Structure formats: structure tokens, C-alpha cells
Amino acid sequence: MKKTKLFKVHEKLGAKIVDFAGFAMPVQYFSIIGEHLNVRNGVGVFDVSHMGEFFVKGEKALDFVQYATVNNAAKLTEGRVQYSAMCYPDGGIVDDLLVYKISDTEFMLVVNASNIEKDFDWLQENNKFGVELTNASDDYSLLAVQGPKSKETVQKICDKELDLEYYHYFRANVAGINMLVSRTGYTGELGYELYFQGDEAVAEKVWKAVFEAGEEFGIKPAGLGARDSLRLEMGYCLYGNDIDKSTNPLEAGLSWITKFKKGDFIGRDALVKVKEEGLKRKLVPMQTGERAFPRHGYEISADGKIIGHITSGTVSPVLNKPIAMGYVDIAYAEPGAQVNFVIRGKEVPAIVVTLPFVKKEK
Numbered sequence: 001m002k003k004t005k006l007f008k009v010h011e012k013l014g015a016k017i018v019d020f021a022g023f024a025m026p027v028q029y030f031s032i033i034g035e036h037l038n039v040r041n042g043v044g045v046f047d048v049s050h051m052g053e054f055f056v057k058g059e060k061a062l063d064f065v066q067y068a069t070v071n072n073a074a075k076l077t078e079g080r081v082q083y084s085a086m087c088y089p090d091g092g093i094v095d096d097l098l099v100y101k102i103s104d105t106e107f108m109l110v111v112n113a114s115n116i117e118k119d120f121d122w123l124q125e126n127n128k129f130g131v132e133l134t135n136a137s138d139d140y141s142l143l144a145v146q147g148p149k150s151k152e153t154v155q156k157i158c159d160k161e162l163d164l165e166y167y168h169y170f171r172a173n174v175a176g177i178n179m180l181v182s183r184t185g186y187t188g189e190l191g192y193e194l195y196f197q198g199d200e201a202v203a204e205k206v207w208k209a210v211f212e213a214g215e216e217f218g219i220k221p222a223g224l225g226a227r228d229s230l231r232l233e234m235g236y237c238l239y240g241n242d243i244d245k246s247t248n249p250l251e252a253g254l255s256w257i258t259k260f261k262k263g264d265f266i267g268r269d270a271l272v273k274v275k276e277e278g279l280k281r282k283l284v285p286m287q288t289g290e291r292a293f294p295r296h297g298y299e300i301s302a303d304g305k306i307i308g309h310i311t312s313g314t315v316s317p318v319l320n321k322p323i324a325m326g327y328v329d330i331a332y333a334e335p336g337a338q339v340n341f342v343i344r345g346k347e348v349p350a351i352v353v354t355l356p357f358v359k360k361e362k
Contacts, residue, residue, distance in 0.1 A: 001019055001022060001023060001024040002022055002023045002024070002050075003023070003024050004023065004025070004047055004049035004050060004141065004203075005049065005141050005198075005199065005200045005202075005203035005204075006047045006049065006141065006200075006203050006204065006207055007024060008200070008204075009047075009204060009207055010026040010029075010047065010221075013026075013029055013221060014029065015027075015028065015029045015221070015223060016028050016029075016223070018224070020050065020113070020114075020224055021050060021112075021113040021114035021116075022113075022114075023050040023113060025047075025050060025223070025224055026047065026221070026223040026224065027223045027224045027225045028223040028224075028225045028226070029220070029221050029222070029223055030220075032223070032225035032226050032229065032317075033229075033317045034220075035220060035221070035222040035223060035225070035226035036222070036225075036226040036229050036230055036317045036318075037317055037318070038147070038218065038220045038222065039146050039147045039187055039189060039222055039226060039230055040147070040148075040189065040230070040317075040318060040358075041147070041148065042147050042148065042149050042217050042218045042219070042220075043145065043146070043147035043148070043149040043150050043153050043214050043217050043218070043219045044145075044146055044147055044219070044220055044221065044222035044226070045143055045144070045145050045146075045207070045210055045211070045214075045219065045220075045221050045222065046143065046144040046146065046221075046222050046223075046226075046227055047141075047142075047143060047207075047221075048142045048143070048144050048193075048227075049140065049141040049142045049143075049203075050113035051110055051111070051112065051113050051137070051142055052109075052110065052111040052112070052113060052115070052116035052119065052120075052135070052137040053108060053109070053110055053111075053135075053136045053137050053139075053140050053142075053195070054108070054109040054110075054111065054119070054120060054123065054133060054134065054135055054136070054137075055102075055106065055107070055108055055109075055132075055133070055134040055136055056106065056107045056108075056109065056123075056131050056132070056133060057105060057106045057131060057132040057134070058105060058129070058130060058131035058132050059105060060129040060130060060131055061104075061105050061106055061107055061129075061131050062074060062104070062107075063129050064127065064129040064131045065099060065107050065109075066262060066263065066265060067126070067128075067129070067264065067265055067266060068086055068123060068126055068265070068266060069084040069085065069086055069097070069099060069265065070084060070085050070086070070087060070249055070254075070257060070258045070259065070265055070267070070271075071083070071084035071085070071099070071257045071258070071259055072259040072261075072262040073099055073101070073107070074262065076099065076101035077101065078101055078102070078103060079101070079168055079169060079170055080100075080101055080167060080168055080169075081098055081099065081100050081101075081167045081168065081169055081182055081184055082098070082099045082101075082167065082257075083096070083097075083098060083099075083167070083184075083257055084096070084097055084098070084099050084257055085097065085243075085249055085254060085257060085258075086119070086122065086123075086266070087248070087249065087265075087266055087267030087270075087271070088245060088266070088267060089266060089267055089269075089270060090267070090270050091248040091249075091250075091267045091270035091271045091274055092244070092245035092246060092247065092248060092267075093239070093243045093244060093245060093247055093248065093249060093252070094115070094118070094119060094122055094245070095111050095112055095115045095118075095119050095239055096112070096237060096239055096243060096254075097109050097110060097111045097112070097119075098110040098184060100169060100180075100182070108180075109123075112239045112240075114239065114240060115239065116135070116137050120133070120135045126266060139197050140195055140196065140197055141195075141196055141197070141198070141202075141203045141206070142193060142194065142195050143193070143194045143206065143207065143210065144185065144186075144187075144191060144192075144193050144194075145191060145192050145193075145194065145210060145214075146185055146187045146189050146190075146191035146192075146222075146230075147187075147189050147190065147191065148189060148190060149214065149217035149218075149219075150189070150190050150191045150192055151190055151192070152217065153210065153213045153214035153217060153219060154174065154181070154192050154194075154210070154213070156213040157174050157175045157209050157210065157213050158172050158173070158174045158181065159172055159173040159174075160172040160173075160181075162181075162192070164181070164182070164183040164192070165183070166183055166184075167183070167184055168182070168183060169181060169182035169183070174194060174196075174206065174209075175205060175206045175209030175210070176205070176209075177196050177198065177202060177205070177206055178196070179194055179195055179196035179206075180194075180195040180196075181193070181194060181195075182195070186227070186230070186231045186234075186236055187227070187230040187231065187234070188230065188231075188233065188234035188236075188356060188358065188360050189230075189360070194206065194210075228312075228314070229314050229316070229317060232312050232313075232314055232316075232323065232325070232357070233316050233317075233318060233319075233323065233356065233357045233358040234355070234356040234357070234358065234360075235285050235325065235355030235356050235357060237252060237253075237254070237283075237325075238312060241296055241311045241312045242283060242311040242312055242325055247283075247327070248267075248270070248271060248274055249271065250271060250274050250275060250279060251274075251279050251280075251281055251282050251283060251327065252283045253282070253283050258271060260272060260275075278330070279330050279333075280329070280330055281308060281327045281328060281329055281330055281333075282327065282328065282330055282333040283311065283325055283326070283327050284325065284326065284327075284328055284332075284333050284337075284352045285323070285324070285325050285352070285353050285354065285355050285357060286300075286323070286324045286325070286326065286339060286341075286350045286351065286352055286353065287319075287321060287322070287323050287324075287350060287351060287353050287357065288321065288322050288341065288348055288349060288350040288351070289321060290322070290348045290349060290350075291322075292322045292341060292343055292348045293313070293314070293315060293322060293343075294310050294313030294314075294322050294323075294324035294341045294343070294348075294350075295310065295313050296310060296311060296312060296313065297309060297310065298310040298313070298341055298342055298343055299342040300326050300328055300339050300340065300341060300342065300350075301339070301340045301342050301347055302328075302332050302337070302338065302339045302340060306342070307328050307329040307331075307332050307339065308326050308327045308328035308329060308332075309326055309327060310324045310325070310326040310341065311324075311325050311326050311327065312324060312325045312326075313325075313326075313341075316357060316358065318358045319357065319358065322341075322350075323357045324341065324350070328352070332352065333352065334352065335352050335353055335354050336351065336352060337351070337352040338350075338351060339351070339352060
């Protein structure tokens with residue numbers, strides 16, 4: 001398994017290590033629920049250095065990004081970030097990703113760890129614009145500092161005023177290291193991402209500085225388990241669970257990032273057809289008051305028939321109730337629809353709700 005530059009730190013902290021997308025990653029340190037609640041109430045730190053970073057350079061960098069992704073990258077200015085996706089010609093999702101505009105001739109694409117090789121090959125295959133593509137994933141470490149106390153924590157060691165708006169970034173010196181600091185997050189909380197280069201010693205220096213800065217706020221490390229439950233409480237999609245090549249952005253609730261008016265992009269024709277013909281199914285959030293643990297792959301029923309399947313599920317640490325997302329026949333996709341989770345042959349009554357599961361103050 002590949003290891004991030006902070007692997008030894010995780011080992012010293014006694015983290016439970018699992019294989020995730022070919023990386024030895026911490027799934028939890030002391031408790032998934034404890035780590036989850038610490039991010040919701042204070043500040044937690046995720047090592048997400050397994051994520052992929054690609055750079056697109058050239059005079060036609062924007063044209064290429066526009067063609068390869070579904071959102072309108074022409075709306076970006078330097079210092080802004082965009083959530084987007086890449087599709088196959090049939091409309092299936094290659095991956096969801098972040099697009100950072102570095103300059104008029106350079107973009108950074110941040111992709112899911114499990115898709116790094118596949119995504120880079122896909123981009124190379126579709127590079128008809130002569131841009132320079134670089135996979136810099138192994139060069140970067142990435143920390144996500146998340147929670148209500150994240151700003152006060154990072155500000156202590158950052159040489160710039162942390163006045164970043166959501167989905168913006170800037171370059172700054174943090175803990176004596178020049179890096180890219182962004183505010184995208186995938187927890188629903190205030191948070192900052194620290195992208196930096198350097199060896200293990202550099203990564204450990206940044207980690208130590210962040211933890212010293214956050215000590216007064218009860219800062220703790222958080223693993224992949226809490227990352228998953230936090231994003232699910234907000235209804236954010238996870239590639240491989242909620243979206244993949246068998247799903248399209250429209251049925252996955254990602255029509256808001258799918259910009260048909262911008263011009264041609266891979267998958268556009270197929271998605272136009274989906275839109276014209278109408279959705280057959282939709283990814284919906286569901287909740288139950290019963291004692292249950294909805295899991296990925298479980299069937300969903302209604303009116304005596306199977307109408308779909310669960311893609312993500314857990315017991316929300318904040319609500320202390322089972323929550324799930326899943327695809328259901330379009331007739332059952334409206335909030336208020338009565339459905340059932342089929343768990344070990346038993347139907348558990350549930351209801352389609354609206355996102356996010358956990359409402360956060362803006």
C-alpha cells in the first residue's frame with residue numbers, strides 16, 4: 001500500500017489503518033463518533049494527502065477544462081474554486097472533482113484518490129487541445145482542518161488574514177511553509193485545506209504546528225470514518241457509493257453543476273437526452289425513526305415492490321437517527337414519500353426528506 005508522508009504520525013497516534021484506494025489510511029483514531037462530533041463542535045484535522053492533484057497548462061487550458069468537465073469553468077477567476085464532474089460520452093460519471101483556476105493558462109484539478117490513474121488516463125485520452133497535463137499527486141500533502149474553530153486555529157500560523165469566502169483560495173505562508181490555502185470542505189463546517197509540497201519532515205512540521213495552534217480548542221485528528229459520516233449528514237456524494245459510471249449527474253442531484261449552455265462537453269448529448277426524456281430514478285435522502293443501520297447495497301421498497309437501493313447509510317451522530325441516500329424510482333422521489341429499507345428481509349419504514357440532514361447555521 002502507498003503511504004502518505006504523515007503515515008508515521010498516524011501510527012504513533014495509534015490510528016486504525018485500513019487500505020483505502022491503495023493507500024494505508026487512518027479510518028479512526030479514538031472513535032468515529034467522537035471524531036465526528038469534535039469536528040461539528042470544535043476542530044478536527046484530516047490527512048487527505050491521498051487525493052489527486054493534476055495541473056493543466058497551456059493557451060487552451062480553459063478550452064480543455066470546459067470540454068472535460070460539466071460545470072462552466074469560464075466563470076472562474078484567479079483565486080476561485082469550482083465543484084464539477086467529468087462524464088463519459090454516455091453521461092455516466094468518471095469522477096467528481098474540484099477545479100482551481102491558477103491563471104488564464106493554468107488550472108489545478110483535485111480528484112478522488114481511488115480514481116487518480118483512471119482520471120489522468122481519461123484526460124490524456126481526450127486532450128485534443130494540446131495542453132500540458134501533469135499528475136503531481138505524489139508531490140503534495142493535503143490537510144483538511146475542519147470545524148467551527150478551524151479559522152482561529154489556522155489563523156495563528158498563517159501570514160495572511162483568513163478572509164477567504166467559500167470556494168476561494170489564496171497562497172500563503174503557513175507554519176513557515178509556502179502553500180495553497182483553500183476553503184471548500186466536505187463536512188458542512190467552516191474549514192480550510194492546506195496543499196503543500198515537501199518531504200516527511202515538512203509534512204510533520206505542518207501537522208505539529210496545526211495541532212499546537214488548535215490545542216486550546218481541543219483539536220483532534222479525524223479519520224476516514226468520521227469524514228464519511230460528516231459528508232453524509234450534509235448529503236454530499238461519495239464516488240463509488242452514490243455516483244459512478246452507472247449514474248449520471250442529473251439523477252444524482254448534480255444538475256446544478258451541469259451547464260448545458262456553456263457549449264460542448266463530453267457527455268453533453270447523452271445528458272440532453274436524459275433531460276428531455278425525464279428522469280427514471282433519482283438519488284434521494286431518507287430517514288427513519290426506527291432502530292436500524294442502513295448500509296450501501298440494501299434494497300428500498302414501497303407499495304410491495306423494490307423501487308431502488310441504498311448507496312450510503314449510517315446512524316447520524318448528531319441526530320442519533322438512521323439516515324441514508326439512495327436511488328429510487330422517480331415516482332417516490334418527492335420529500336414526504338413513504339419508503340422502506342429492506343434490512344435482512346425486514347422492511348423498516350422510512351421517509352424521503354430534504355437535504356442537508358443536519359441543518360447548519362450559515
